[in-house]
Amino acid sequence: MTTGEPEGMRMAEQGQVDPARSQVFGEVAELYDAARPGYADALVAEVLAYAALGGRAAVEVGAGTGKATLPFAALGTRLVCIEPDPRMAEVLRRNTEPYPGVRVHAGRFEEWQPDGRSFGLLLAAMSWHWVDQQRRWELAHAALAPGGAVALFWNPQGIRDPELHAALAEVDHRHGITDSPHKDLTSAYGEEAGNWAGLPGWPEDECRRDGRFTDLRSVRYRQQQHYDTDRYLGYLASLSRYRLLAPDRREQVLADTARVLDAHGGGIDMDLLSDLFLARAR
Structure with missing residues (x-):
């Protein structure tokens, strides 16, 4: 997605973001691929156990450069990967070359056609909020075989570090940045999946209201993540909030952020919370 992920999710859910924002990542597809964190092995195992594919294929919505695709493909999952940005899709094709069971479709999920195929799993990694809110559950249900699983994460x-958090907050305030990944202390995310400082967007309520899915579950995985200064700046530069800044302003905020990180040991320690939502088509 992304921005400082939950905040960007809120904006997309409330219709405050032009859909074109979801495709600014292609400007820096290689940087996105190098800088973005991956997903916990336990999350991948949980999804596959829940889906019980039994040889059926999966479809991935908004696959990006394959951060989520690769761990599933490495375990033998056959995937159709849908990616709206052709620049991201190009990197995705390169990254998935070792896996003949992966097919890449460049286009929007809303325009893609299953062509009579029924999938055992639909997954979306930090991309579901970009899908048309009025149609997404209908499209998901149409793509799935009876009993097929949805996995959104x-x-x-x-x-x-509260001291580092305060110093970075001063930089963000000075530059008008409201949704960076370091905006919140870990404590703001509570203890359960989807508890994101009161922000809307967690899909459980919407899915329950749709009525075509059952066996709803929410699971959280926690990992410690360290970024040195250069890697963290690359991560920030790959986010839509920073991509949309004028180049000179983006360079200035990144330079000021770098000075703070270097003054605090040359990096940043974060808790990476992989929050997973599961449901099953009736």
Whole structure:
């Protein structure tokens, strides 16, 4: 997605973001691929156990450069990966070359056609909020075989050091940045999946209201993540909030952020929270 992920999710859910924002990542597809964190092995195992594919294929919505695709493909999952940005899709094709069971479709999920195929799993990693809110559950249900699984997940991050958090907050305030990954301390995310400082967007209520899905579950995985200064700046530069800044302003905020990180040991320690939502088509 992303921005400082939950905040960007809220904006997309409330219709405050032009859909074109979801495709600014292609400007820096290689940087996105190198800088973005991956997903917990336990999350991948949980999804596959829940889906019980039995040889059926999966479809991935908004696959990006394959951060979520690769761990599933490595375990033998056959995937159709849908990615709206052709620049991201190009990197995705390269990254998935070792896996003949992966097919890449460049286009929007709303325009993609299953062509009579029924999938055992639909997954979306930090991309579901970009899908048309009025149609997404209908489209998901149409793509799935009876009993097929939906797996939606996000990687919010919380900073662990209050002193560093305060120093970075001063930089963000000075530059008008409101949704960076270091915006919140880890404590703001509570203890349960989807508890994101009161922000809307967690899909459980919407899915329950739709009525075509059952066996709803929410699971959280926690990992410690360290970024040195250069890697963290690359991560920030890959986010839509920073991509949309004028180049000179983006360079200035990144330079000021770098000075703070270097003054605090040359990096940042964060808690990476992989929050997973599961449901099953009736």
